[in-house]
Amino acid sequence: MPIHPTISTVTERIIVRSHASRSAYLSHLAAAQRQGVQRSTLSCTNLSHGFAAFPAHDKLILKQQRQACVAIVSAYNDMLSAHQPFVRFPDIIKDAVRQAGGVAQFAGGVPAMCDGVTQGQAGMELSLFSRDTIAMATAVALSHNMFDAAVYLGVCDKIVPGLLIGALHFGHLPAVFIPAGPMTSGLGNQEKAKIRQLYTEGKADRAQLLESEAQSYHGPGTCTFYGTANSNQFLMEIMGLHLPGAAFVTPNTPLRDALTAAAGRRAVEISAQGASYMPVGHIVSEKTMVNAMIGLLATGGSTNHTLHLVAIAKAAGIVINWDDFDELSAVIPTLTRIYPNGEADVNHFHAAGGAGFVIRELLDAQLLHEDVNTVMGLGLRAYCNEPYWKQNQEDQSLSWRAVPTTSSDETVLRTAAMPFAPNGGMRVLTGNLGRAVMKISAVKPEHQAVTAPALVFDSQDAFMQAYRAGQLERDFVAVLRFQGPRANGMPELHALTPALANLQDAGWHVALVTDGRMSGASGKVPAAIHVSPEALVGGPLSLVCDGDILRLDAKSGQLMALVENDVWAARVPACADLSANGVGMGRELFALFRHAVSVAEEGATTFALPVLNGLSKN
Numbered sequence: 103m104p105i106h107p108t109i110s111t112v113t114e115r116i117i118v119r120s121h122a123s124r125s126a127y128l129s130h131l132a133a134a135q136r137q138g139v140q141r142s143t144l145s146c147t148n149l150s151h152g153f154a155a156f157p158a159h160d161k162l163i164l165k166q167q168r169q170a171c172v173a174i175v176s177a178y179n180d181m182l183s184a185h186q187p188f189v190r191f192p193d194i195i196k197d198a199v200r201q202a203g204g205v206a207q208f209a210g211g212v213p214a215m216c217d218g219v220t221q222g223q224a225g226m227e228l229s230l231f232s233r234d235t236i237a238m239a240t241a242v243a244l245s246h247n248m249f250d251a252a253v254y255l256g257v258c259d260k261i262v263p264g265l266l267i268g269a270l271h272f273g274h275l276p277a278v279f280i281p282a283g284p285m286t287s288g289l290g291n292q293e294k295a296k297i298r299q300l301y302t303e304g305k306a307d308r309a310q311l312l313e314s315e316a317q318s319y320h321g322p323g324t325c326t327f328y329g330t331a332n333s334n335q336f337l338m339e340i341m342g343l344h345l346p347g348a349a350f351v352t353p354n355t356p357l358r359d360a361l362t363a364a365a366g367r368r369a370v371e372i373s374a375q376g377a378s379y380m381p382v383g384h385i386v387s388e389k390t391m392v393n394a395m396i397g398l399l400a401t402g403g404s405t406n407h408t409l410h411l412v413a414i415a416k417a418a419g420i421v422i423n424w425d426d427f428d429e430l431s432a433v434i435p436t437l438t439r440i441y442p443n444g445e446a447d448v449n450h451f452h453a454a455g456g457a458g459f460v461i462r463e464l465l466d467a468q469l470l471h472e473d474v475n476t477v478m479g480l481g482l483r484a485y486c487n488e489p490y491w492k493q494n495q496e497d498q499s500l501s502w503r504a505v506p507t508t509s510s511d512e513t514v515l516r517t518a519a520m521p522f523a524p525n526g527g528m529r530v531l532t533g534n535l536g537r538a539v540m541k542i543s544a545v546k547p548e549h550q551a552v553t554a555p556a557l558v559f560d561s562q563d564a565f566m567q568a569y570r571a572g573q574l575e576r577d578f579v580a581v582l583r584f585q586g587p588r589a590n591g592m593p594e595l596h597a598l599t600p601a602l603a604n605l606q607d608a609g610w611h612v613a614l615v616t617d618g619r620m621s622g623a624s625g626k627v628p629a630a631i632h633v634s635p636e637a638l639v640g641g642p643l644s645l646v647c648d649g650d651i652l653r654l655d656a657k658s659g660q661l662m663a664l665v666e667n668d669v670w671a672a673r674v675p676a677c678a679d680l681s682a683n684g685v686g687m688g689r690e691l692f693a694l695f696r697h698a699v700s701v702a703e704e705g706a707t708t709f710a711l712p713v714l715n716g717l718s719k720n
Contacts, residue, residue, distance in 0.1 A: 105468050108433045109392060112426050113471070116388045120420045123711040124388070127273065127419030130712060131383040134274040139167050139375065141248045152207075152248045160205045164248075170373035172199050172366065173209035173249035173275075175240055175265065177256040182216045184257040184324040184331060187282040187353035191255055191362050195280075198366035204375070206366060209252070210243025212236045212268075214261050217621065218325065222562065222597030224687040230592045230619070231695040233260035233267070233410070234708050237417075240268025244275070251276040251373040253365060257324050262334040263410035266343070266386075267709070270417040273383025276372040278477050279343045280365045281335050283353045285323030287449045292441070294318045295600075299607070302569075302600040323353045326447035328440035329621060330410075333403035337411075339457040339485060340397035341390050342476025343382070346502060347488040350452035357491040360500040368477060380475060386418045389471035393482070395427055396470060399434040399526025400460060402443040402543030405631060406619060408528070413705030419712045424539060424703050428530035428659075435521030436543055437463060439514055442625040443527070443544040446514040454515040458505035462486035467518035531630050531654065531661035534670065535615065535642045537703060538633045542656050544625025549606065550656040552613040552628055554579050555649050556663075560678065562597060569601045577611040579652040583643040584678040585618025586636025587699040587706040591692065596621030603627055613654045615661070617643055617702070630654050630661050632702040637678065644675035 105113075117124075136142070141149055141164070153164040163169050174195055178188035192208050199206040213232060220226040236256075244252065252275050254265040262279065269277045297314040300306035324331050335349035345365050351358045372380040391411065398407050408427060415422045437460050438444070440451050461482065464470040470482060478484040487502040509515040516522060527543030542550055554577040559565045565582060568574050580602070586592055595618050603626050605612045614620075614629040617636035635641035642663070646652070651664040663670065684690060698708045 103468055103472065105471060106433055108429060109396070109469065112429055113389060113392045116392065116420065116422055116426065120388060123421065123713065124419040126712040126714045127383065129714060131273040131381065134272070135374070139169070139171065140250050141171060142167050143247060152246060156205070160200070163205050168375070170204040170250040170370045170375040171248050172204055172206040172369045172373070173244060173252040174206055175209050175212065175243045175252055175254050177212050177214035177236070177261045177265070179214055181219070182214055182258060183285060183319060183322055184282055185214050186322045188255045191280065194359055194362045195253060195366035198363035199370055202367045202370035204370045204373070207248065209246065209249065210239065212239040212243070212261070212265065214256070214258065217259050217594055218319070221594060221621070224689065226593040227591040227683060227689055228687070228692060229260060229594065230587060230706060231692050233264040233413070234695065236261055236264025237267035237271070237709070240265055241271055244268070244272045249275060250375055251369040253277070253369050254279045255282070257282050257331050257334065259330040259334070259406060262338065263414055266414050267417040269382050270386060270414070273418065274381050276369060276380050276477070277343065277382035278345070278365045278369045279338045280362055281338070281344065281349055283323055283351045283358050284326050284332065284448050285319070285321045286352055287326055287447055288320040289314060289317035290445065292445050298600045299604050303604055326449055327442060328401070328403065328448060328451070330404035330406045332448050333398065333401070333407055336401055336403065336457055337394050337397060337407070340461055341394050342385055342474060342478065342482060342485065344477070345489070346478065346485045347456065347458055349457050350448050351489070352449070356493070357489060357500070360491060361489060364500055372477060378479060380477060380479070383418060385475045385477065386414070387474060388420055389474050391415045391420050391422055392430070393470050393474065395422070395430055396434050396464065397460070399427070399431050399528060400436060400464060401438045402436055402440070402527035402541070405528065405539055405541045408539045408632065409702060409706050412703070413707040413709070416705055416707065416711055417709065421711070424530045424537065427528055431526030431528050434469060434526040435518055436523040436525070436527055437516055437518065437521050439522055444514065446511070450511065450514050454511040455506050455509050456488065458486050458488045459509065459515060462505055463518040469518065529656045529659055531656065531659055533660050533662035535646070535652070535661045535663055536633045536635060538615070538630035538661050540628065540630050540654070540656050541625050545628050545656070549628050551654070552579060552611050553651060553653045554611050554613070556581050556646050556652045558583065558646055558648050560584050562595060565598060566601065574605060575608070575610065579613045579615055579654060581643055581646050581652070582614065582616040582618060583637035583646070584680065585616050586638055587702065588636060588696050589617070589638040589678060589680060590683040591689075591696060592619050592702070592706060594619045594621045596624055599624050599627065615643070615652065615654060617641065628654060628656065634702045636701070637676070640675045645670065645673045
């Protein structure tokens with residue numbers, strides 16, 4: 103089927119833009135492929151170290167060097183509710199791989215931090231850099247070269263992007279991503295947000311707040327709002343890296359376990375020793391990255407992916423940028439309303455039709471590339487199916503069926519013919535303050551343009567002190583600067599959301615402009631985020647003074663300081679006092695990242711594009 107002309111234009115532009123680096127990447131991938139199993143290159147000493155502790159049957163298969171060995175790379179820890187279910191997965195995967203004739207080895211673990219725990223704390227300054235750390239830990243796990251395919255266990259914010267970046271640096275290996283699924287629904291998101299705002303106003307005490315939060319985050323599985331973690335899971339579906347329909351099946355259920363086992367078997371089938379070899383570097387293509395951007399926009403996903411998708415693409419030699427997001431957003435309809443863009447959670451979304459429904463609607467509306475590789479083979483149409491557990495006296499098995507033709511709840515999920523909005527959930531803003539991203543899917547139209555005096559802050563604490571002192575009860579645009587990747591690791595600033603929401607609800611015209619990030623759960627208050635270049639390197643936010651009239655306008659795409667040109671040109675950039683950000687909570691270990699990181703629009707990453715001879719300086 104033909105595809106929408108804007109999508110075709112954007113895709114062709116990306117292909118041309120990426121030609122040199124993508125060619126270099128595919129050349130590296132081809133050079134890493136070999137006849138026979140990967141471990142055949144190891145010496146006898148190497149190989150014997152690699153299977154010394156294994157059971158006799160598995161050891162025999164590894165010795166024979168004919169069958170696939172599947173790496174398990176896991177982000178398990180039992181502090182993250184989303185990752186706690188992974189404790190059971192390696193045994194399920196190992197048994198499934200044995201049934202398929204191979205061997206699975208737990209190759210390595212990667213770190214997994216929870217932004218929900220570190221939000222507003224010093225540890226949040228490690229959060230973004232944990233993505234590149236995870237990618238490097240993935241490379242360490244795979245560096246033993248024992249493996250013919252890999253499965254990756256991860257869910258949350260920086261973890262899936264980090265795992266995928268690491269996997270793409272071993273692009274000759276097939277990869278299947280295995281989610282843990284969301285926790286069951288708890289306290290409603292709107293009620294949770296209300297209690298947070300009451301606490302910020304001093305109208306609820308800490309015990310009430312803690313009880314509310316505990317009822318929201320109450321068991322194993324992913325937090326149920328549509329933040330970065332669940333955006334990750336939808337993106338793995340639309341990129342063809344999950345089994346179809348795997349994203350939002352709850353943990354510790356027969357269907358979840360069956361999908362986990364099936365993923366292990368599929369890893370063997372798509373290895374070079376199987377019947378359907380499909381390396382991950384051939385799955386993640388220019389068209390796949392366009393599909394990912396479209397999926398993010400159609401579902402009102404996390405703004406963090408305007409960083410992560412850029413970094414993921416870069417790992418595969420593909421160059422995407424914010425203009426691509428913006429141009430696609432103009433033609434991609436919004437098909438979902440999931441908190442923070444609505445009242446429903448991901449369990450409601452899944453029950454209404456889920457990921458497969460969205461993919462089917464976009465494909466049928468000619469708004470996705472169908473001719474892409476996936477772990478299921480060629481073509482995205484397989485992802486219009488949903489899994490189910492068939493159980494009766496004669497049969498217990500995993501099966502798939504077509505997703506429903508109609509949404510079971512049109513307040514949560516709609517067709518492309520009758521969307522919630524005719525365009526996607528994000529805009530790129532530009533002007534004399536730089537370039538920024540704004541999520542509009544959760545911002546009411548009357549709040550999408552704000553013109554007001556600037557109030558400048560250099561830390562979250564300074565903002566909150568002003569709020570508690572009653573100094574912010576007016577129209578203003580908060581400029582929170584020196585929050586970029588080079589300054590302090592670009593922490594999320596979600597702790598400001600309840601205060602800003604209270605001010606907006608009180609009738610004040612408020613907005614946020616920052617070179618930092620907001621959580622994937624944010625969106626009610628207009629915010630121009632990821633402002634580039636960042637203030638620390640002389641970006642325009644360093645020139646803003648209290649009282650300057652600023653205009654943030656999602657409708658026109660403007661991000662302006664309404665200051666006379668000669669006055670603006672005469673200003674000297676403000677200096678940052680970052681003495682409190684360099685040490686403590688491990689931050690001193692990440693100084694190299696802060697010095698080497700790219701700008702936000704280039705993915706805020708420390709990794710370079712591939713070139714044919716060595717590494718580029720990008």
